[in-house]
Amino acid sequence: MRTLFGIRGRALPEPPPPGAVLARARGVHVRLGGRAVLTGIDLIARSGEVLALVGPNGAGKSTLFGALAADLPADRGSVEIAGRPAGDWSAAELALRRAVLPQTAALSFPFPVTEVVRMGRAPWAGTAREDEDDTAVAEAMAATETADFAGRPFSALSGGERARVALARVLAQRTSLLLLDEPTAALDLRHQELVLTVCRERAAAGDAVVVVLHDLGLAAAYADRVAVLDAGRIAVEGPPAEVFTDELLSRVYRQPVEVFPHPRSGAPVVLPRRGDVRKA
């Protein structure tokens, strides 16, 4: 039935060459509720790299993320996914090219975990890559350490477990562009590292990963490039070792911050400048 009425003949996206531009924002302006939330954002996500979006609360990270995910229309400027304006793709075509992890994972009915992860395979139903379904689901669950509670209903999981299941669903979609909105927010130390390691692996395999992060230390350690947002603009963009400076971060976050190379690895470490807080 599926092969008969399905879309097996539909053009499937080719794996992108390294460095290919998979998402691009050009002069994006977004107004929400009469307030300019984003002004003149230019951003590129390339295959093979992890791009982190950081910035203080209200800087416009989530709005920019929404614009990249084509959830929010840009008032001015354009967002391109895989070389075409996001609005020109149908939802089904877009789903083969980019996967989105929302900030909060909700589910109206208590589906078991495996079925939630399997939902990530829905875009491929009826295509030649449908055959990867089982492998993709199993790999995604192994990578996020969710296989242990595969049979439990989603509603019975803790916040951190839900977040990992949601990530597994996004990984199972196997698109070459991954948009992750604060994937580490609800996670413990080990799983934060785990998730960003998975991001690095996906980048190494040729995907583009755009990730919104709150933890500057994680961004510094794992991202190839970071874009620091400040009041709706990109304050600075580049490799973390170059753009994370005491002066910049202190100004953007309005909090004294110090950045120093890790004594062993040399990667930048970001810490708020604190005195001996208990003495005061």
Add this chain to the structure above:
Amino acid sequence: MTTETHATPQPPPPVRKDLSDPSDPPAKAPSVRPRSTAYLLTGGLLAALFLITLVSAGYGAYDIPLGEVVSSAQHRLGLGGARLDRVGESVLWNVRLPRVVLALLVGASLGCAGALMQGVFGNPLAEPGIIGISAGAAVGAVASIALGLSFFGNWTITVCAFAAGLGTVTLVYTLSRSGGRTEVVTLILTGIAVNAFAGALIGLFIFFADNAQITQITFWQLGSLSQATWPKVLAVLPCTVLGLLIAPCYARKLDLLALGERPARHLGVDVERLRIVLILIVALLTAAAVAVAGVISFVGLLVPHLLRMVNGPGHRFLVPGSALGGALVLAVADLAARTVAEPAELPLGVLTALFGSPFFFWLLRRTRRRQGGWA
């Protein structure tokens, strides 16, 4: 690793490389609930439906033994068997069977509409009766009786119920959603408002109707299948069949919609279109049921819930399963309605509400406890 010209920081050592090493033979994704539960349930429901049809056809004020029912059916199908006597034949084919078939159609419509509606609203408490869709459709039906409309002949009541039901479901949907979600409280309160308004409209129509029309309206309003005839069956058959055939095609997308509107769209679902189509189907199914049987509430709530408990929330079974389950429940309820107080007949709507409301109450309490109060 990248084609960037600038220096990239040293990637930190992987946490546990072995986790997703592609050389690992991927374990087979564990399947959670064996498919066989769904097949077993479907088989069981079909068998039960067949049985209740036979029993209903034979049992009643004029008893026809089961063997004779089968034999008469065989005769009509040209498979041997024998005709009954004239009275028996007439009771079976002109009184009992249209009624049983109507009960099955109405029940299937209500069960399926309930499952779809809960999926679209993403809320397990949505049901055509509770949130006022049935009442809305009833306004259309009452209006067509009170105003003596007959522009579509036999189909007039159905068409009017459909138009009014469609308007109501659109209204409720727009009013009860905010930020892509439907809160339980908003939904229920919207239902109360819509039910009250529909009640007032029905009251107005009754006020202006003459005595004969009032009798017809009152009788119909209580929810009864006692006036079943083959033409009535024909009046709802197209709606029900169309709705029941289209609904299962959207089961997979309803599963994805459980993630929320945006995630569903990210997974390739054209959410706007899905919503429009499903709202149309819900209106179609509800109108079909209301037009012939009045407001019969709680079937659409009870059946999908029980099935979800047994086989999980996957809509691929739930949607057609709820149609079968609804048909079964209503056929049983109708059999009870016309036999427990023989020779009098209980109104069907009263009977389903009698059992449905406590269940609804329990469900409300449970939902509230799970959420820790109303959000």
